[in-house]
Amino acid sequence: MKKTFAALLMAAGVALTGLPASAQTTLRVANWLPPQHPLFAEIIVPWTKQVEEATQGRVVMQILDAPLGPPPAHFDFAVNGVADVTFGVHNYTPGRFEVTELAEMSFLCEKSAYLSPAWWRIHSQYLEKLDEHRGAKLLGVWTHGPGQLWTRGRDVTSLDKIKGAKIRIGGGFAQSVANALELVPIQAPVTKAYEILSGGVADGIQFPPESVTAFKIDEVLDQGLIVPGGLYTASMFLVMNQAKWDALPKEDQDAILSVSGEALAKMAGEVWDRADAAAIALIKQKGRITLHEPTPGELDAIKAAIKPYQEQVLAKITAKGVNGQEVYDALVAEIAKVKAGN
Template identity: 45%
Template sequence: MKKTIYKSILAAGILSAGVATVTPASAETTLTLSSWLPPSHPIVANMIVPWTEQVAEATNGNVKVKILAKGLGSPPAHFDIARKGQADVTYGVHGYQPGRFLLTKAAEFSFLGDKAEDVSVAYWRTHKKHLEAANEHEGVQLLGVFTHGPGQMYNAVRPISSLADLKGLKIRVGGGAINTITTAMGATPLLKSATKAYELMSHGVADGTFFPKESIKSFKLTKLVKYATIIPKGLYNVSFFLVMNSKKFDSLSDGDKAAIMKVSGENFARISGKAWDVADAAGVVAMKADGVQIQTASSALMAEIKAKADPIEQAWVDDVKEKTGLDGAKIMADLRAEIANVAAGN
């Protein structure tokens, strides 16, 4: 009897060991992604979705990303949604949380570049070189930073040919540097997320909005906006993040983590930048079709803007030095040089 029991235990042990040997080295993981924009928006359709497909391919199907049908909170809440693990992955705008992020403002100042691809790729490279060590994204794994196309002026009241034309206008802005720039130019900034632009303008709460060209089409503003003033290299820009909950990232295999980072970072910056440049071109077509009057800023207006924007950038440089010890002027010089480098094909 004892021999029979012993043989049974031994056989079970051998069977268990055999089963263990065929267990996959990396089990399939499905990550949840909370999105606060509609599925048709270029960020989702042409940036996030292609990235999720690349994640699945790079990890040989070990990691898949599921975009939730509905966002788990307001746009400003999305950094913390990932940090707290309510969703595994989120994207969002640094400027939607005033005072939380300092160094990412480097990508928000005036006259950076005419293409989102150039600025986004250069921004990622500059972040790796200068900003990463400061760990402003504590609590999450930073997968990417990127920008939209150069920000421009839109309103329903009058053409903007000088800063005097902005005086008294209420302008929806997305936060960050443009909030301060708008005040300096004489307009009243209304700090609201992009998704609120139609509501604000259609109800007459806002006279206009500062946006990339894409957004006038994406947020259905072509029949509300009457005047567009295009600022070469942009009046401003907006810094975006793509992040994953740190614990979730750490739970993945080393191979899957490396594969995800390979398709993130600079690769994602290039994906998003290219998609935004295409969307900006489509935005111009849509504005022209609906009769928006588009003009390019004169040299006189450019000089007026520069006189207001330069001190704001310098104030940031001083703030960075005081709070982090970093050389903000060097960061901006390297960012602008890298944008030119990327534009040259490097």
């Protein structure tokens, strides 16, 4: 009798533990970054844990061990179901995401913690309807901190002195900044930054401070132009395969949304700001790089050079059916609200 009762308990235990497992949904999360990079380690990984907690374990996030392909391919990995969840940088796929350049423009904000939540709000209100993320469920947009200009052997104290410098740049509005300042753009993967700078292939690079130390190029640079609000930022996304999203119970969809969107943008902004502050402190401590903040006259010259390119972005947005100037003004106003704690 005792053996029979024990057997029944064991059978019941197996059945009970099997029930939650059968109700679980596993989402495969793609990653293309080194495991220690802040974007992955301090934003994406914590978000996956928040999803599991918010869904009370009904959704399990499985981060894939190896990259599925190059960073620009990751949006399509989500669309095509190669992975269930992916993240990336909008300007890695030129021409696909155009209105996201709004959040990449110069002088917008000194902190990602202000810009990122404001960007999510404005994108949701004005730009999501343009459906540039079609084929996937958009879960978040945010930006890194202010991008600046860093050089090796090139004076950054005037536009004349940096004119013609060979600079490794990213895409998006950073390309427009390079054109405005009459720089010579060098296209190279970010992983090659140290190599092209140390070898003299490039005279400098456009980067937020965090990336300067993260990729150890502070060892081969000697000047940094620190412009209030930044010369540019980069807009980023987090998306899920649409079919996978549609198959989730509404309870789990709501739980995921509760830790995504503005909550995710706020967390991401704070991570970037901490990383940038730590990088600037390290740069100053080492003393190898001279940091130059433009004088009022120099800043006016930089703004005048960049202004036509900003107007082009607003015109491009207007051509898609949303008033570019109106949405830009709304973003600036929203940044001020976030700063004020609203």
